[in-house]
Amino acid sequence: MDRLSDLNPQQREAVTAAPGPILVLAGPGSGKTRVLTYRLAYLIQELKVPAAEILALTFTNKAAREMEGRALSLLGGSRATGVPRLGTFHSTFARILRIEADRLPVTRDFVIFDDVDQLELVRQSLKELNQDPKQVQPRRVLASISRAKNEMIEPQAFASDTYFTEITRRVYERYQQLLLANNALDFDDLLLLPIQLFSEHEATLHTYRRRYPHLLVDEFQDTNTAQYTLLRMLAGAKPDLFAVADPDQSIYRWRGADYRNVKRLRDDFPDLNTLLLEQNYRSTQTILDAAMAVIDRQPDRQHKQLFTERGTGDPILIHEAYDQDEEGQFVVEKISMLTLTGEAEPGDFAVMYRTNAQSRAIEEAFLRAGLPYRLVGAQRFYGRKEVKDLIAYLRLIHNPVDQVSLERAIRTPPRGIGDKTLAALWAAADQAEATPIDILLMLGRGVEVTGISARARTPLAQFGALLSGWLEIKDRVLLDSLIDRVLEDVEYRGYLGSDEDRWANVMELRGVAQEFSELGLVEFLQQVALVSDQDTLTENLNAPTLLTLHAAKGLEFPIVFIVGLDEGELPHYRSQDDPEAMAEERRLFYVGLTRAQDRVILLRAFRRRSRGVSSLTDPSRFLDDLPADLIEGDLIGMRTPAQAGYDRETSWQGRVPAPTEARFQAGMRVIHPQFGEGIVLETQLEYDDEEVTVNFEEVGVKHLVASMASLEIEDP
DNA sequence: ATCACAATACTTTTT
DNA sequence: GTATTGTGAT
Numbered sequence: 001m002d003r004l005s006d007l008n009p010q011q012r013e014a015v016t017a018a019p020g021p022i023l024v025l026a027g028p029g030s031g032k033t034r035v036l037t038y039r040l041a042y043l044i045q046e047l048k049v050p051a052a053e054i055l056a057l058t059f060t061n062k063a064a065r066e067m068e069g070r071a072l073s074l075l076g077g078s079r080a081t082g083v084p085r086l087g088t089f090h091s092t093f094a095r096i097l098r099i100e101a102d103r104l105p106v107t108r109d110f111v112i113f114d115d116v117d118q119l120e121l122v123r124q125s126l127k128e129l130n131q132d133p134k135q136v137q138p139r140r141v142l143a144s145i146s147r148a149k150n151e152m153i154e155p156q157a158f159a160s161d162t163y164f165t166e167i168t169r170r171v172y173e174r175y176q177q178l179l180l181a182n183n184a185l186d187f188d189d190l191l192l193l194p195i196q197l198f199s200e201h202e203a204t205l206h207t208y209r210r211r212y213p214h215l216l217v218d219e220f221q222d223t224n225t226a227q228y229t230l231l232r233m234l235a236g237a238k239p240d241l242f243a244v245a246d247p248d249q250s251i252y253r254w255r256g257a258d259y260r261n262v263k264r265l266r267d268d269f270p271d272l273n274t275l276l277l278e279q280n281y282r283s284t285q286t287i288l289d290a291a292m293a294v295i296d297r298q299p300d301r302q303h304k305q306l307f308t309e310r311g312t313g314d315p316i317l318i319h320e321a322y323d324q325d326e327e328g329q330f331v332v333e334k335i336s337m338l339t340l341t342g343e344a345e346p347g348d349f350a351v352m353y354r355t356n357a358q359s360r361a362i363e364e365a366f367l368r369a370g371l372p373y374r375l376v377g378a379q380r381f382y383g384r385k386e387v388k389d390l391i392a393y394l395r396l397i398h399n400p401v402d403q404v405s406l407e408r409a410i411r412t413p414p415r416g417i418g419d420k421t422l423a424a425l426w427a428a429a430d431q432a433e434a435t436p437i438d439i440l441l442m443l444g445r446g447v448e449v450t451g452i453s454a455r456a457r458t459p460l461a462q463f464g465a466l467l468s469g470w471l472e473i474k475d476r477v478l479l480d481s482l483i484d485r486v487l488e489d490v491e492y493r494g495y496l497g498s499d500e501d502r503w504a505n506v507m508e509l510r511g512v513a514q515e516f517s518e519l520g521l522v523e524f525l526q527q528v529a530l531v532s533d534q535d536t537l538t539e540n541l542n543a544p545t546l547l548t549l550h551a552a553k554g555l556e557f558p559i560v561f562i563v564g565l566d567e568g569e570l571p572h573y574r575s576q577d578d579p580e581a582m583a584e585e586r587r588l589f590y591v592g593l594t595r596a597q598d599r600v601i602l603l604r605a606f607r608r609r610s611r612g613v614s615s616l617t618d619p620s621r622f623l624d625d626l627p628a629d630l631i632e633g634d635l636i637g638m639r640t641p642a643q644a645g646y647d648r649e650t651s652w653q654g655r656v657p658a659p660t661e662a663r664f665q666a667g668m669r670v671i672h673p674q675f676g677e678g679i680v681l682e683t684q685l686e687y688d689d690e691e692v693t694v695n696f697e698e699v700g701v702k703h704l705v706a707s708m709a710s711l712e713i714e715d716p
Numbered sequence: 717a718t719c720a721c722a723a724t725a726c727t728t729t730t731t
Numbered sequence: 732g733t734a735t736t737g738t739g740a741t
Contacts, residue, residue: 059731090731115730134725134736187731255730355728357732377730418718455717530731550729572728588729610727
């Protein structure tokens with residue numbers, strides 16, 4: 001292969017390794033995706049493997065598409081041997097399930113339930129079990145069920161040692177029944193069912209083993225038990241398996257990902273060929289040193305010496321803003337400055353945060369400045385009400401036993417059908433041993449149905465008539481015409497009123513449907529369920545990108561801002577008492593740092609608003625791990641002992657009464673052990689403390705808490 | 717009986 | 732700031 005000279009010796013060794021079980025342990029920015037793509041091309045061009053025998057699995061659609069693009073350009077026009085199969089775990093096995101639907105408890109028209117639909121089923125199950133949704137949180141139950149499914153634990157095997165787990169076990173059982181009754185699968189089923197299928201029908205497993213003797217896996221450290229099991233099944237005893245992994249970038253533990261699968265792979269394949277990629281092609285040495293300092297604090301971890309030939313580069317800038325609004329303002333100002341001086345383009349910047357909710361303050365800063373930005377994810381397009389409404393109609397038309405969609409569609413827009421009418425409809429369906437859809441269609445034709453009152457009949461019959469019209473044309477007209485007809489029939493535009501934004505979303509979805517006209521409703525609905533908007537990054541806009549640290553994995557930017565480096569935010573407070581979760585927060589910070597090519601700018605806010613209340617924050621513990629010689633900025637030595645504040649607030653005796661009078665006054669000269677002398681600009685009494693703004697001669701304006709910052713009034 | 721609006725509780729990360 | 736539940740008007 002002529003392009004092999006593009007690679008360094010380590011990369012070349014990996015790409016040209018003899019077929020067999022191969023694990024490439026790679027650091028960030030070491031060209032993982034590149035190696036994976038070259039391997040794909042190498043198999044086809046040098047080893048003459050028919051492309052159709054290669055199955056490449058990724059976690060995101062973005063990664064799959066990127067690989068596809070790179071591979072195509074690498075292979076040129078030589079695709080005579082077919083096309084490699086490239087896709088996410090979920091979409092790949094969803095496809096296989098449709099092919100093998102005869103052996104499944106669902107038909108090949110099954111729909112995929114997203115988290116909102118799943119939650120609906122959990123609520124329904126809880127109601128049937130006479131559980132108060134206030135006492136047993138549906139979200140918790142669902143999370144617990146999902147965890148079990150990722151670990152391949154069936155309802156019967158689910159351990160129920162507490163009241164909560166017993167409830168969960170029963171809900172789990174009922175939830176599975178409801179899914180099947182709706183002819184639906186959830187995300188976890190897309191992996192679980194293939195496992196069941198393969199273990200029950202060995203011949204089928206062998207068919208797929210023969211079809212794809214060559215496996216490629218990206219981000220192997222993110223596999224969960226179900227995914228690992230599937231890989232092992234497909235791999236067989238003597239596999240050609242090429243996996244790339246970076247355990248330090250494992251950030252999906254909450255989704256069942258287990259980086260220990262890397263170790264399991266070693267145990268399961270004793271002849272595993274493990275290769276290392278340590279040279280980094282992305283970042284400056286300063287950034288790598290900082291990142292290593294952060295990740296080396298992790299216990300039980302093999303040290304990786306990351307190195308680059310890019311030189312030292314700029315120090316890492318740390319800034320403490322007053323609150324989240326000022327944090328956003330600082331980001332925007334910094335970007336404007338660096339763009340104006342010509343040091344960078346708007347598209348060179350990324351702003352990363354722990355939670356989607358944090359994007360708001362940043363967005364507002366951009367909006368105030370009148371500057372454009374790109375937002376990844378956040379308010380998910382497919383999660384919007386208007387979008388879900390339309391999808392509910394389409395799902396109902398495609399799969400009439402989908403009761404979750406029926407309930408949603410029949411209620412929106414409001415047409416005089418409420419709880420009582422629906423209850424009557426379900427009851428009538430039960431009695432007639434038919435589906436609610438059958439009853440609706442009958443009513444639509446003017447047939448009398450016992451159990452349906454005169455009052456309920458009119459709106460139900462009207463809806464039934466509309467439905468029968470849609471079912472009749474669904475196979476004859478193109479997808480976008482079907483959508484137009486539905487929207488028109490239910491007067492959806494009128495329902496939205498003058499909300500142009502929401503109508504625009506509906507039209508955008510119609511636009512996506514238009515692209516799927518050829519492929520049809522099944523493919524469209526699957527796409528809608530499995531493709532998240534995390535993947536829909538508009539490439540052509542030259543503007544800063546706003547995204548979560550999770551969404552940032554696999555990407556790189558010249559200049560990276562990470563905001564919200566406060567205790568409770570990053571690390572997130574939900575990870576506080578679980579060491580494994582805390583370790584993951586650290587890896588998340590590591591991932592963020594290593595996205596940067598040239599510069600990293602870290603921000604934290606002294607005061608932060610969450611849940612409506614504004615409170616003071618402590619700087620993130622991760623800031624302490626950055627070597628002093630790599631950083632510059634105004635936070636150095638600022639970290640306050642977190643416990644000092646806690647002790648006072650939680651003990652009864654030592655409770656400090658709220659100061660009734662400010663000790664400091666504007667204009668006073670004060671002295672601070674670290675910051676030196678300064679003048680008080682402003683003071684403010686805050687529930688049990690005094691907040692002082694001081695302009696220090698040496699270090700500029702600082703916000704301090706009087707009781708904690710040993711601030712002294714200077715004698716005149 | 718249904719629907720709009722107000723009050724209330726809750727808030728990680730994503731296929 | 733948002734999802735869910737409760738209440739009062741139609």
